[in-house]
Amino acid sequence: MPTHGSLSKAGKVRSQTPKMTSTPKKSRIPRVRVRRNYEKRIILQRNAGQNWGDRRGGRGGRGRRR
16 A cells, blocks of 8 residues: 655654643532532433534534524
8 A cells, every 4th residue: 555655754743742741630520510500401401422513513503594
């Protein structure tokens, strides 16, 4: 199979990029997180995961048409 460029140059850009230290991530207090999940799931009747906004746009021909 032909390649796009030589394999000897693989990873060139990543190795030249300066290393940045990651910032520490804070997680919410469990009580607050549980309350937010309750509001989303029970009060707003949303599904779990990232599909709660599937009525807006995306592929599949759904949404408003003009």
